[in-house]
Amino acid sequence: MANTTNTFTILAGFLDRFGTEVEGRQLQEPTEEFARKLVQFARGELSERERAQVMSLLSLNPDWIWRLAQEVKALRPEPGVSS
Amino acid sequence: MSPPLGPLTDETALVSRCRRGNPEALAELRQGCHQTLVNILLSRGASRTEAEDLMADLWGECVPGPGDHPSLLEKFSGRCTLQGWIATVATNRWIDLKRRQERRGELALLEHAIGESNPVERLPAVSLTTKDEALVNLLRDSLGAAFALVPSESLVLLRLVYLHHLTQRELVRMLGWSESKVSRILSQAMRTIEQHTLKELKKRDAWLELTWQDFVDLCETHQIGFS
Numbered sequence: 001m002a003n004t005t006n007t008f009t010i011l012a013g014f015l016d017r018f019g020t021e022v023e024g025r026q027l028q029e030p031t032e033e034f035a036r037k038l039v040q041f042a043r044g045e046l047s048e049r050e051r052a053q054v055m056s057l058l059s060l061n062p063d064w065i066w067r068l069a070q071e072v073k074a075l076r077p078e079p080g081v082s083s
Numbered sequence: 084m085s086p087p088l089g090p091l092t093d094e095t096a097l098v099s100r101c102r103r104g105n106p107e108a109l110a111e112l113r114q115g116c117h118q119t120l121v122n123i124l125l126s127r128g129a130s131r132t133e134a135e136d137l138m139a140d141l142w143g144e145c146v147p148g149p150g151d152h153p154s155l156l157e158k159f160s161g162r163c164t165l166q167g168w169i170a171t172v173a174t175n176r177w178i179d180l181k182r183r184q185e186r187r188g189e190l191a192l193l194e195h196a197i198g199e200s201n202p203v204e205r206l207p208a209v210s211l212t213t214k215d216e217a218l219v220n221l222l223r224d225s226l227g228a229a230f231a232l233v234p235s236e237s238l239v240l241l242r243l244v245y246l247h248h249l250t251q252r253e254l255v256r257m258l259g260w261s262e263s264k265v266s267r268i269l270s271q272a273m274r275t276i277e278q279h280t281l282k283e284l285k286k287r288d289a290w291l292e293l294t295w296q297d298f299v300d301l302c303e304t305h306q307i308g309f310s
Binding site: 011055066072 | 226236242246247259276303305
């Protein structure tokens with residue numbers, strides 16, 4: 001029995017491979033301003049309105065979501081360093 | 084719920100022997116999983132006659148046919164269980180059969196209504212690729228319709244957590260929400276996907292009985308099982 005992580009990975013992978021454009025798929029690079037917003041979002045520094053705008057753009061450009069994930073991961077403490 | 088799919092012993096060697104047309108290998112394969120596969124088709128809504136007939140045809144195609152016709156198993160990638168792969172192929176064929184039966188029923192009605200002896204000629208041609216794509220189209224359309232009902236913000240959060248492996252605590256910090264709110268939104272989104280996918284399946288093919296686990300297994304097999 002697949003867990004939730006596996007289930008979502010399988011379903012999203014299936015749609016990515018066979019699917020229609022449910023979430024949108026624009027392929028251009030994000031603007032510098034949007035890249036800055038992602039950094040601020042990762043740090044929890046955006047207002048609710050700004051977050052909604054960023055989320056809306058991310059849902060149209062799911063390929064950019066990994067950038068946000070990378071910004072969040074960059075904030076993780078180094079292994080062995082207590083926060 | 085479909086019966087669990089158990090691995091056959093030394094599947095790769097068995098598949099190779101079947102691909103070469105070895106009758107003992109085919110008999111071994113059939114003996115190892117025929118009943119389980121029939122049970123899977125029955126659990127998905129097929130009649131016993133449909134299940135037995137489909138499987139009989141399918142076993143025959145697991146070895147090369149006349150005129151250099153390759154074994155069906157040439158399409159098996161080896162990246163999932165053989166039994167799960169055959170179950171997917173059999174389900175696809177059964178869906179195609181049921182749809183053709185429905186189509187014949189509609190044609191009979193049309194014939195009756197317009198008094199025409201061959202109403203088939205009035206219908207648009209069906210693409211040759213439709214047969215092999217029946218199941219993948221059904222899975223895709225049902226799942227796509229369900230994803231479209233999930234708020235776009237929730238889909239972004241699902242991707243962040245399940246594809247990019249952020250923790251829910253990290254989402255809490257980004258969003259300024261409580262941990263319970265993040266957890267609730269993720270769970271609700273997954274529930275919406277599950278419930279609406281199964282509802283969409285029923286809307287499209289009411290005779291098809293798939294559990295959520297069946298659905299996920301079929302999606303996985305389509306991604307990794309075909310070469």
